[in-house]
Amino acid sequence: MRGIVKMRLFNKRRKTSQQRRHLTIATLEGVPSVIFQTLLGGQFLTGFLLYLGANSEQIGFVLAITTFVNIAQLAVAFLIQRLNSRKWPLVFFVGMHRLLWGFTGLVPFLFSQDKWVQAFIVFYVAAFLFNTVGAVLWNSTISDMVPPKVRGRYFGIRNTMLNALGTLFMFLGGMILDHYPGSQGFLYLYIIIWICITANIIVFFFYPDIPFERSTESKFIPMLKKPLRDSSFMKPTLFLASFLFLQNLVVPLYSYVMLELLHINYQTISLINVTQTVFMMASFYVWGNLNARYSNRRLLFWTLPVIATSILLWGTLSIFPLLPILFTAQMIFGVGVGGFNQLAFNFMIGDTPKSERPMYTAMYSAITGVASFFGPLIGGKVYGWIDHWPNWTQIYGMQLVVGIIMILLMMSLGRRILRDT
Template sequence: MKYRQSRKNSIKEGGWWSVQNGCGDNYLTAFFELLGLKASTISFISTFPVLFGSLIQTFILKKFFFKRSKKKTLIILCAIQGLCWPALIISAYINNTFLLVTLIMVVYYSVVSAQDPPWRAWMGSIVPKPIRGKYFGIRLSISGIVLLFSIAIAGAILENFSSSDAYLGFVIIFSLAFIGRIVSIRYWNRMFEPKTSDDNQLLDSSNFDQDQTVYLKFLTLYQFSVNIIVPLWPVYFLRDIDFSYAEYSYILVSGNLIGILSHYFWGKFIDRFDSLFTTFLGGWIMAFLPLLWYFLFYLDPEFKLPYSIILFSIASFAASGANLGLNNWVLDIHEDKNIIAFSTKMVKYRGVAIFLGGITGGGLTLLEVPKITTAIPIGTSIHYAIFISSFMRLITMLSLSSLVNNRTKNDY
């Protein structure tokens, strides 16, 4: 009974987390754009804190939370994360905005990274393997519905204030993000934490078997290739394509709607086949998408929004499969006793990959746009990042897809 109730509370917690994500995380880059930061600077702010957080998360867990339960650890970390939203609101009034925003984001992603290992271990202990695909599919679907409404409401608020006081719009949506995170703590507190013999999990994460090595290799290459362009999408849409906040929110909402509808499908797909095959299938679909965004720049204005909505919806469908597959894959290849150790290492690899991808993409935006007509037209420096991201995604999938044929029947 305790396990079932905890799973229900976890779904409710995920819903309130989605309020934070929809009103906060989804508009962070748009906030940086409002502050007038360059594309390369935005890439740095979006990725360096992730790198720093991934590298320091083991220290945070060992130094401050090693003797605490997973529940207490997550409650404290979530509270710190929530307080970062009012800090961001204040940051725009400080002279050295860049340094303060970077510092806040470093704290934000440090506690976010530190949440990952205990969360995976806790969820792995209360969600049996036979129902993980279905459960996480349902959890993501419900969270996604809340996320959808949160993004739409936040977009409407920003559009309403865009002509008078755009900053006030961000004050309102970041306040909603703060409320969402703080309320979610209530449901963490209601969940049951089983006792596990994982006291020394954080001490040894050096030895990986073949399955774990394959996972880390794919995760690293996948995150690197994707994050060459991901931090730059809001800049591309808002500056280069000149979408309004409302049009930008339409794209986010439509894509997330497809993501929501596909979560249950992907969850059942994982239970029928396996996590590895699902991850690679979603990854292959995503490999070809960046090049299609290149053509958006040259479309007639009346076609740009519907084209973006359709393309982002396809991307969300593929990303839902890849990400749900990744989340279940890491649970499938571990027993409860070593999930924290591997997760801490996994977060580090992911953080390094995200940072290197972001720096690569940001660096590419510093290249000059040719003033003369070239064989492949370059309308904005972000097109360089689009081409390189697409190339690296193809390299990633070609180098690793051969593993699918050998492992689709394995029981991870």
């Protein structure tokens, strides 16, 4: 009898130890990942594209394409059912995504100046095509690595830690570009980026190869129909997609407005974005604790008025000083979008059947990806159309219109669709 009890205790300790090791690896992997993604995104992405000679429409396309390619995740979710192992395909596709994204820094060395923007877009699109596969594999793997009971708090703590690091490098990156403007500054950024890309790929070799529960369907169409027939999943997904479409009409182009129209320097923009990230970090822990008491759907609804308010605040630039409004708007946006992203992820991996999770997450990514694609694409075109209009229409006019529509959508449909079931 004692031997059986000891064996059970040993197995329990072994399982706990293994889970902790998995969580540690997932956290360590995020360290170099958040650094290079910070330096390759946001105002640095916009700034590099402006340096290469891109216009507002091309910037809008680049910001949008990363989400549009998520449509391919539907096919990926079906094909991974035939894999015997998720680990090595994960390492390959994630590695290719990182490498191709890093190759964008080589564009000025490999191509003539008139081809810079086109070459950047080719590398960028190729990178995120590989990422569509890697994202499905990572979501599937991480949902098995993190026990359901600790998901809310673990991702809250993980996101807080990693975003603190991202905040530091966002500020350092802004300082580098202000001190070394142009090609020299971007060269220094890409040196840091390549070091982090290499470290990130290496850590993925230590990811566990966890067996996964396959779908009960063996054919693509029946598997595809599973999430489509689940109204408790599809209604929130379609609503959130419409909200993301509106959000992405203006938010991805904030850096363009600040750099080109308001003529704010990189260091100040970095400080504004650092402020957003600090408030996002603080919100992760709060949203994670609230998630232990309230459902993903209810909390997702609570994030919507926060995001809409942050966008509406841009309209007050007509009567209040510039920088205080931008800082305040980004603080509020950080709280809202931090909660939204964290809870949407928990909704994907927590409110869906385990055996069908790859297709559910792929469906969510595809639908929201299409909406997020057309948002900045149309937003970029609108900025081109209204280029000759009064300056205020470009700086905060669009934000006012979008914010009002978001409030109306939230009050009319959001309450009904995101209520607890």
